[in-house]
Amino acid sequence: MHVNVVFNPTASSKDYTVFIDELQTLCFDTKVMIVTNTTVAALHLETLKARLHVKTLHTVILPDGEQYKNFESLHCILNACFEHRLDRKSLLIAFGGGVIGDMTGFAASIYQRGIDFIQIPTTLLAQVDASVGGKTGINNDYGKNLIGTFWQPRAVYCESAFLKTLPHREFAAGVAEIVKMAVTFDRDFFAWLETHDLHVDQNLAEAIRKSIAIKARVVAQDETEQGVRAVLNYGHTFAHVIENQTAYSVYLHGEAVAIGMVMANTLAKSLDLLSQEDALRIQTLLRRYDLPTHYDVPSSEAFYEAFFLDKKSANDTIKFILPQGIGNYAMRNDIPKETVLRALKGDHV
Ligand code: NAD
Ligand code: GLY
Secondary structure: OEEEEEOOOOOOOOOEEEEOOOOOOOOEEEEEEEEEHHHHHHHHHHHHHHHHHEEEEEEEEEEHHHHHOOOHHHHHHHHHHHOOOOOOOEEEEEOHHHHHHHHHHHHHHHHHOOOOOEEOOOOOOHHHHHOOOOOOEEEEEEEEEOOOOOOOEEEEEEEEHHHHHOHHHHHHHHHHHHHHHHHHHHHHHHHHHHOOOOHHHHHHHHHHHHHHHHHHHHHHHHHOOOOHHHHOOOOOHHHHHHHHHHHOOOOOOOHHHHHHHHHHHHHHHOOOOOOHHHHHHHHHHEEEEEOOOOOOOOOOHHHHHHHOOOOOOOOOOOOOEEOOOOOEEEOOOOOOHHHHHHHHHHHOO
8 A cells, every 4th residue: 555645736856655564675776874763673673674675774773752852863863874974865764753753854854955764654653644744853942843844755664563562552642643634634534433443453554544645635735834734733732732731741742632632622612613422522532542531721821821832823823723523624813812711621522
């Protein structure tokens, strides 16, 4: 199976293919450097190496964790590029979750003004979301992903076999992003998710394909997030505040997104965009994968103010991405503060 990411009606040099369960052997007549972390290297690096036929192969193994998505790790990747004398024809391979993917893409985009990279994502979240679309970056003291570039990979290889070793919570975090795509863009896909267990291999592969197809369509239309790409942030405006208030130590990102979607749904209901029945369907689906759906907002005022720390809040307005029924969305930056505060205080679902 595969999905094409096509940026233009006419062929664009940025176009690429996302291959699903099609990674047999990759041959490159260039220097190649794999970037991965300690966890993924221990579990899967040998499997990957056995499938690579390249001129010269190098590997950089970084420590594992979002806290290492920083300048130091970027420096480490770039230094390795220099030490191994990678040239402008060389290739980086991002082999890991979204953290590795975002950092490797960033390094590829700036090394010698930009070299090719491919994504081989090993988490569900990275397969259905982070590896496609070319957002790259690192975190700094001011927040997450505030430094980065748009740099598209040459290809993406999603192998469901790598997901077999994912911890249960990490798997569920990826499911949250799948649900996000379905709620905002595809009612039939949502109904399909309600009746298909993603722990069944065949269903998982199909859900990955459907999610990537949605993401590919969206990013091809709006690579740099001037419009529709922002819809992929459904649940994220709330999630970022929750992650921040809990010092990034309680919830995985996908878990915070699950709660954030339920909170966004409460706001959508109060604006008559979403029915109670549809809100319940979304919550039920998330809970089926043991995702959290509730957060005790300590202070609605403080939560509201924290929205403005998000890099997506422009000109003192907050852009809310809300479901309009299931399978459609509304982008609203005109919601009165009082309405939002009421929704934050209200019962979610
Ligand atoms: P992650 O990269 O931290 O991976 C989660 C954990 O799973 C890590 O401990 C990792 O080592 C481990 N892991 C990876 N593959 C494994 C495997 N096959 N088996 C067992 N363990 C494995 O987190 P993530 O959820 O993949 O990605 C989150 C990151 O992605 C965040 O930094 C976020 O900002 C970024 N992101 C980027 C985009 C984008 O469009 N670029 C979109 C969404 C998220
Ligand atoms: N994950 C959101 C985006 O790629 O735009």
